[in-house]
Amino acid sequence: MSTTGGASTELRIISAKRTIRQHVLDIISFRELLATLVHKELKVRYKNSSIGFVWSMIQPLFLLTIYGIAFSILGQGFRAFPVWLMSGLVVWTFVNTAMTTSTESITANAILVGKVNFPRAVLPLATLGSAFVHFCLQLGTLTAVLIAVRHHIDVAYVWLLPLAVLALGLFLAAMGLILSVANVYARDTQHLLNLALIAFFWGNPIIYEYIRLQGWLSHHHLPTWLPLTNPVTSVVIIFQRALYGTDHVTGRNLLPPDGPLWYLRNIAIIAVVSIALLAIALRFFDRHEGNLAETL
Amino acid sequence: MDAIVASGVSKVFRLHTAQADSLKDRVIHLGRSKRRDFTALHELDLTIPQGQTLGILGHNGSGKSTLLKCISGILRPTTGQVQLRGRIASLLELGAGFHPDLTGRENVYINAAFLGISRKEIERRFDSIVDFAELDTFIDEPVKHYSSGMYVRLGFAVAINLDPDILLVDEVLAVGDEVFQLKCINRIKQLQAAGRTIVFVTHNADTVREICDRAIVLDHGRVIADGEPGESIRVFREHLHAHSHESASTVHSAADGASITSVTVQHAGQSHGHSYMTSGDALTIEIAYESAEPIDDAQLEIELLDRLGRTVFRTDTDRLGTPLGRLDGKGTVSFSTGSVPLLDGDYALSVRLSDRRHDRLLDLREGEQSLSVVSHQRAAGYTAINFDVAHVYAEGPAQP
Numbered sequence: 075m076s077t078t079g080g081a082s083t084e085l086r087i088i089s090a091k092r093t094i095r096q097h098v099l100d101i102i103s104f105r106e107l108l109a110t111l112v113h114k115e116l117k118v119r120y121k122n123s124s125i126g127f128v129w130s131m132i133q134p135l136f137l138l139t140i141y142g143i144a145f146s147i148l149g150q151g152f153r154a155f156p157v158w159l160m161s162g163l164v165v166w167t168f169v170n171t172a173m174t175t176s177t178e179s180i181t182a183n184a185i186l187v188g189k190v191n192f193p194r195a196v197l198p199l200a201t202l203g204s205a206f207v208h209f210c211l212q213l214g215t216l217t218a219v220l221i222a223v224r225h226h227i228d229v230a231y232v233w234l235l236p237l238a239v240l241a242l243g244l245f246l247a248a249m250g251l252i253l254s255v256a257n258v259y260a261r262d263t264q265h266l267l268n269l270a271l272i273a274f275f276w277g278n279p280i281i282y283e284y285i286r287l288q289g290w291l292s293h294h295h296l297p298t299w300l301p302l303t304n305p306v307t308s309v310v311i312i313f314q315r316a317l318y319g320t321d322h323v324t325g326r327n328l329l330p331p332d333g334p335l336w337y338l339r340n341i342a343i344i345a346v347v348s349i350a351l352l353a354i355a356l357r358f359f360d361r362h363e364g365n366l367a368e369t370l
Numbered sequence: 371m372d373a374i375v376a377s378g379v380s381k382v383f384r385l386h387t388a389q390a391d392s393l394k395d396r397v398i399h400l401g402r403s404k405r406r407d408f409t410a411l412h413e414l415d416l417t418i419p420q421g422q423t424l425g426i427l428g429h430n431g432s433g434k435s436t437l438l439k440c441i442s443g444i445l446r447p448t449t450g451q452v453q454l455r456g457r458i459a460s461l462l463e464l465g466a467g468f469h470p471d472l473t474g475r476e477n478v479y480i481n482a483a484f485l486g487i488s489r490k491e492i493e494r495r496f497d498s499i500v501d502f503a504e505l506d507t508f509i510d511e512p513v514k515h516y517s518s519g520m521y522v523r524l525g526f527a528v529a530i531n532l533d534p535d536i537l538l539v540d541e542v543l544a545v546g547d548e549v550f551q552l553k554c555i556n557r558i559k560q561l562q563a564a565g566r567t568i569v570f571v572t573h574n575a576d577t578v579r580e581i582c583d584r585a586i587v588l589d590h591g592r593v594i595a596d597g598e599p600g601e602s603i604r605v606f607r608e609h610l611h612a613h614s615h616e617s618a619s620t621v622h623s624a625a626d627g628a629s630i631t632s633v634t635v636q637h638a639g640q641s642h643g644h645s646y647m648t649s650g651d652a653l654t655i656e657i658a659y660e661s662a663e664p665i666d667d668a669q670l671e672i673e674l675l676d677r678l679g680r681t682v683f684r685t686d687t688d689r690l691g692t693p694l695g696r697l698d699g700k701g702t703v704s705f706s707t708g709s710v711p712l713l714d715g716d717y718a719l720s721v722r723l724s725d726r727r728h729d730r731l732l733d734l735r736e737g738e739q740s741l742s743v744v745s746h747q748r749a750a751g752y753t754a755i756n757f758d759v760a761h762v763y764a765e766g767p768a769q770p
Binding site for chain 2: 084085086087088089090103104106107110111114117118121122183185186187188189190191192363364365367368
């Protein structure tokens, strides 16, 4: 039996509080667990299904077809409305999945938390990770379909997408950390969240256009920058701009007629806010982590 | 060098009189919140040098499991800190986190990842884990098809084959069949010989005597004895006696709802003024209990242990076909037998009272009473079986 020299001399301290830096380092040292859990979650979900993760990819394809048929009959919206809808919906699905699953991530693993020591933050982060994998699969299929049907994607905006997803990821991580702990103390959190998300969906310009939201706000003498305080909106509109490919249809504006820099500014703002939020979330999480095993 | 240094460790739990698990309860109780703090550990200091095997003794609610959880990091101390040197593995988690749909192999990797072990390292140790767990080809079957024994064996195999510097053990050696238990004890002894630090939490004084170099006794979150296992076990037993009445009113017992108030043993030897009984004599074990709240499905278990802490005999009211049913208030339960067919020896008696509906231990008395048995049998082992020998001469040697 041999131990690695590093491990045997390593000194670990367990106390009520630790710094954010230490917390992050602890999480990083368990990155392999994070990867394993993401992998496990995907594996479990598609166990006993013959085509596995292809199901994730089929969903956007299917929705696109259904919306295409539905709106060609209803005649609603504008040109290629299903594409517009899907550009926003793919982001929304990510937000929705990540928030609901990470909220339940600690309570669903109560036995583990009571018996094994590991940085608990790994649990909500792993669910975020697996939601991200799904998002990538869905986005990939959507893009492939758009290219296949020769839909015009605006390449000048595509480079903003990874940045937007990164900023959104930080925001979702912070929310996941806070909500997962809140759900341990009051299980109502998950139910409240489900309702809140339904309302929140309509707060984002997914089914309607951003410009319409702005118009409504200015009509009621409310500040038109208000929607941009919502990180999901900032991300949704950049996806619409890049994937739908234009900010106007036959003279009618859908999105503000600004260039990529305007979108970049929005993303930068939410990134900064999300980082601050994440720091608060990590601190909050750390303060409660030592009692989770007992409260569950 | 010290493997574990706990300094000024306190753990305070916030008890909510009504379990406020929902937001509604919280809002309702916001103004007149009936919270009270329960201190499970009181500024505890404990230094465990590398290579020592420490036993932690204490009755239920003494804080011993809380201490172990603070050392493992599952809980964090409210004040004070614990310093650990080296890799820690605990036998608290047997099979926790196994996913039923995944195979044993996949679960081993996940289990190890939770312990912070890299995939590379687990690959190196994989064969010895499967070997130890005696799973063979089952390792590639989903664990939902495992028997409970296989499940626990695999969990144990992962924890113990990670070559920890510090091993934490919490009353798990009662799992699995006897052959596997022996294997576990042997592996623990191997770790001891290799200079690893082991912390044992148990009710069983005999296990402590057999394995530990040092033992501490906890009571109400304080260390009341620390030293040689023999000396600590003596304190532990005296304490159990002295406080058997008081413990009924402690926070923990009150929360648990019922307790054993006395255990008495009656046998023929006593009427002749002997402290021992003779093999084949009648025996009655009388257990008095008191319950603060109604317990719907209670069970009493009695067990006789030999000097090494091995089970000689164990049974319970359900197995005997006389379920205790509902406990409310005070009562006495007696176990009687016309004959005890045991060979010479001292047998420790332990009694457990549990709530089967909620699967929790209500009270436990271990080693307070013992049986000294004298037997006239010419035999070795535990059981007095009367054999008559008859030799029938069938045929003489073949004549040349």
